[in-house]
Amino acid sequence: MMKIVLGALALTAATTPALATETSWSTTDRDLASLSSSLTQGASGVSVSGFLRSSYMSSGDLQTDSGPGVGTPPVTPQDDLGGFSIDDAQIWINGTVGDFSVVIQAEASSSSNTIDSDAGTLGNLNILDAYAAWNATEMIKIQMGQFRPAFLGSSALNENQLLFINRSSLGAAYAFRDEGIQASGAFGMINVAVYAQNGEGNGAATDLAYGFRASATIMGTASANEGALGASGDPSLTVGLGYLTNDGAIADDVQMGIDAAFTMGALSVAAEIVDLDKGATLVIPNSAAVSTDATPFNVTGSFVVMPDQLEAAVRFEDFDDANNTTAITVGANWYLQGHAAKWQVNYMTTSSDAAATEFDAFQVGLTVSM
Secondary structure, X not given: OHHHHHHHHHHHHHHHHHHOOHHHHHHHHHHXXXXXXXXXXXXXXXXXXXXXXXXXXXXXXXXXXOXXXXXXXXXOOEEEEEEEEEEEXXXXXXXXXXXXXXXXXXXXXXXXXXXXXXXXXXXXXXXEEEEEEEEOOOOEEEEEEEEOOOOOOHHHOOHHHOOOOOOOHHHHHOOOOEEEEEEEEEEOOEEEEEEEEOOOOOOOOOOOEEEEEEEEEEEOOOOOOOOOOOOOOOOEEXXXXXXXXXXXXXXXXXXXXXXXXXXXXXXXEEEEEEEEEOOOEEEOOOOOXXXXXXXXXXXXXXXXEEOOOEEEEEEEEEOOOOOOOEEEEEEEEEEOEOEOEEEEXXXXXXXXXXXXXXXXXXXXXXXXXX
């Protein structure tokens, strides 16, 4: 599409001067000025922001392709994982016109970005969020387009707001995007979102996935990030409930999630649990673990060792799969400009009845936001 547009512009630039008269150029100028005025009338402005996350990962237990295949048929040699990757390179564009707004979030990331993959090169630019929103009232917003479902609190966070380099497995599983419509609102300490989306495997078919999320900040003020950085000395507690079901031919499943986040001074504690019912299956990212009709959960704790500079954290995850897989991640964050500019160091180890699911990995990451 871009090639067609550029070609049309080039053709116009090459032919128009030979045909235009002084009168026609004057008319064109007036038309362009009128169009510009109509497009900007009522506009409140456009903002551009984004961030870059890159990391180095090493593991003697995870294997990766080490070069081109040899032989007939070609056999790709394997080597221990160890290399650099661009985890996220995102650009956000936000624009408003009166009570309406547009959000476009695009990303160029490594061609393979999972924990056990090659350190790849930057691939194509992908559109993540792309939706238009309408402020129907002072408290209610309606949006349509492509966006993340409101299910878990951690899955709604952007990657530059995370306490660890990688999301929790549950947070990663529900951070996907889909086309649909959502109505959301803030009513005092309660936030509610109700949505309907195409659903996994359904495309634009009549069967939809739909759900809701309700969260309440029972004490204090909810944090915009994971962890205790920036938390006040007063206790803060936010709890959330999410519901998601896929009413399609491929799967009829019900998923219900509960999450909570507590902070007080230098301490933070958070937890997530999801109940998979009626055949619901969850493939754990970066793992061979698959949870079906199960109840996976995780618990996270962190402590700010040096105010505004250093935070230590630990996370335990139980996938509740057939192989009794669990994972522990230990991390430390060195904040240069809060979450906007930080170094992160993580060590992750998994335990499982299946040897293929067990591994240890070390990761160092840098995040810079603009």
